[in-house]
Amino acid sequence: MDVEGQLLQVNAKSSEANLNFPVLIDERLHSLIFSVDAGDYAPTRQQVQVFEELRNEAQPLLAKCHDLMQKDLVALNERVEGGVLAPPDERDQLLVALKPEQRRPARDRGHLSGVV
16 A cells, blocks of 8 residues: 555545545544644643554654655656656646646755655
């Protein structure tokens, strides 16, 4: 299973999907945030404990994601820019969200700001 598939439920296509697929880290974290935010008091000992468990479960996955962004994605971009791989065009099945002039310079790629 890929990193994304371990962090969030990629098979969920509707609000009823959590009846058919397991709840993963992101949904559990959303539920925790909702419960902590619902009160006008400090988080309970149990809420802090659940947060610690979720953080410990997510840390290796986030580290792997960070590693992918730092190494594999940068290498892929360099191959595309170097002409080793052709960049996708409009006929490809890939979604190209940014125009070339909107993309970050190569020196900035692979840097995740604000990621724990």
